[in-house]
Structures are given as structure tokens and as C-alpha cells.
Amino acid sequence: MQDILKNVEPYVLSAVVINLDKLSNNYHKIEKELANGTSIGGIIKANSYGFGAIPVSKRLYKEGCRNFFVATIEEGVEIRKYLQSDANIYVLAGIMNDCEEIFLNNQLTPILNDMYEVDLWINFSKKIGKKLTAAIQVDTGMVRNGLSKKDVEKYSNKIMENINIAFVMSHLACADIVNHYKNTEQLIRFKDILSFFGKGIKASFSATNGIFLGSDYHFDIVRPGKGLYGFSVREDKIGIFEPVMDVFARIIQLNEISKGETIGYGATFVAERDMKTATLGMGYADGFMRKFAGFGHAFIRDKRVPIVGRISMDYMVVDITDIKEELQIGEWAALTQSPDYTLEKWALELNTLPHEVACRFGRRVKKIYIGEVEN
DSSP, X not given: OHHHHTTSOTTOOEEEEEEHHHHHHHHXXXXXXXXXXXXXEEEOHHHHHTXXXXXXXXXXXXXXXXXXXXXXXXXXXXXXXXXXXXXXXXXXXXXXXXXXXXXXXXXXXXXXXXXXXXXXXXXXXXXXXXXXXXXXXXXXXXXXXXXXXXXHHHHHHHHHHHOEEEEEEOOOSSTTSTXXXXXXXXXXXXXXXXXXXXXXXXXXXXXXXXXXXXXXXXXXXXXXXXXXXXXXXXGXXXXXXXXXXXXXXXXXXXXXXXXXXXXXXXXXXXXXXXXXXXXXXXXXXGTOOGGGTTTOEEEETTEEEEEESOOOSSOEEEEOTTOOSOOOTXXXXXXXXXXXXXXXXXXXXXXXXXXXXXXXXXXXXXXXXXXXXXX
């Protein structure tokens, strides 16, 4: 991995290496889990969970993915520039007034989440004299987005008459919790609501963890996000996907301190011995969360070194006392070491989600890609 970092500009203090070959492996691993006839729709919202929506979507397209999900219109407009016309881009946030032309001009498909959006799309269709396509989201227990069963009972005929329905979708609230009662409850509700749209309607129900609930949850399209990027979250599936991202920061200063001296804001760390430390060029402004201080680690020359003191906006400090070799300013420290110490394991230690960590990496963190598709 260090060879990949050799050509990074010397002023870059932090970097992530994103292996799109491993993304591809995860995509095909998910394919093997699916029921016959089920396809994958890649979740590339939030800049592909911080992995980079453009290189990720181009690689997924190369692997055969033709359905892509973004959160906002802006995300959809950006991605459309890089995907062929046979790629379907669905906007999860739906449509707002005066945005209809943007969808049409950029070949984006709205996911309609309530009757306000349904009426906007139908009225626009009538205005241009063309029956338009949309996906319909229904609420089965998440209580976040989607038409209620009452809305579907009342308006399903109107929707079918005026909209080409790409598929009907819903979202599981507790798929990451094995045997949670709500998974079965939502499945029953979803099938019930689907019945109002008649036989043959296409459906989408599961994201990554829902896929592993079994083929009953697969329907026509699954929507993995975190699984593509190497994460599971469901405890019995941790580690089944290949980690796609590794994180690095440069050594920007080397120090020697005496027993009793303190390190960092608040003087929270007091040296219990004479120590050598290295300051690394990554902090919470780059996405390395403050609460990781006190139990996080880095790796320098394959030796594990603990983070000491608080993590500040631009820096963190590690204890290098036990490294006998002479280190150099500008040398890279690894903050993950796949497959043994990954973003997913970070998240377990932080009691958070790995994609929350990945989404935080900001523009100062250089993204370096392995397996990137050429334009």
C-alpha cells in the first residue's frame, strides 16, 4: 500500500486508498445471494458514502449495474454526466415544485413519497402530454417516507392510470437486528400494499442487511449501499464483505517528552514514562472523530501505536516510544490496516456506523483509487 502513496503530493497530509476491485467483488458477492430474477440497484447517495460517487458509479456500471439511487436532484444531475443513457437514476428524496424540468432534462426518475409529489408528477405529465415514469415509495413501518396504506387504497388506481410505475418500494427499519419482529411485520404489510397495484408490479424492499433475511425479502430490485463499500453492521455478518477503503496520515512532527508532561488539549494525557511521539496530519476536520481519542490506534512500519491525548481539528498524536527505527517527517502512518483493522472495526469501537465514519472524510483527504474506470 505504501507504494501507492509514493506519488502523493508532499503537501497532502491525509489520504484514503479506495480499492474499486474490492467494490466489484462485493457487488458480485451480493449477486450470488439473490433470488433468480432479482437485480442490484447501487446506492450512491452522499457521494457514495464518502467513497466518491463518480468513480464508484462508473465501476458499478462496468460490472453490469444499471439501477442507481441518489438522495437528491443535485447528486443525480452530477452522476448522469458519467453514465450511459441505459442507466436508471432514481432520486430518493422525490420531487418538489418547479423541479420537474430538471428530472426530464437529465433523465432522472423521481421516487414519489406522498400524494403531493404524485400530483406534481401527474400534473406535469399532463402539461407536456406524456405519461411519465416514477417509482412509488410506501410506508410499511419506518414512518419516514412513503405513501400510507390508506393513501394507496384511495389513490392506487389514479397512480396506475397516470404514471408508468418503475417499481413500488419500501424500507426496512430493523434489518440489522437478527430475528426482529418488525422485519416480518413489514414484509406482510408490504405484500398487502403491493396487492393494490395488481399482479406483475415490480417491487424493491431490501438494502444490504435485508438481503440476508432471505429470498422472501428480495423481490425485483435490492438496494445495497454499505455492503458494496465493505460494511455489514449486522453482527453475524461482520467481515463477510471485502474492505474497500484504507486511511493514512503523514507524520508531520516528531517529539520527545519527559515523564509527567501532558499531551493535547485539556492535558487529558499525562506521560507515565519518558516518551517519543509523532504528530499526524489528520484531525476531526478531516473526519477522524474526536471520540476516537483514548483507545484508537495507528500503524507505523506495521507496528501498532496508540493515539494519545485529544484529537484536535487538524492533528492527532501517537505514542511511538516502542519503535526503535528512526522515523522520518513525511512518512505515512496507516489508520486502518485491512483486513485486520478496518473502518468497520473502527465503528464497533466507536459504537457508531462505518458509513458514518466514511461520510465524514472531507476535501482535505485525498482519494486515491485502485481499479478506476477510464473516461
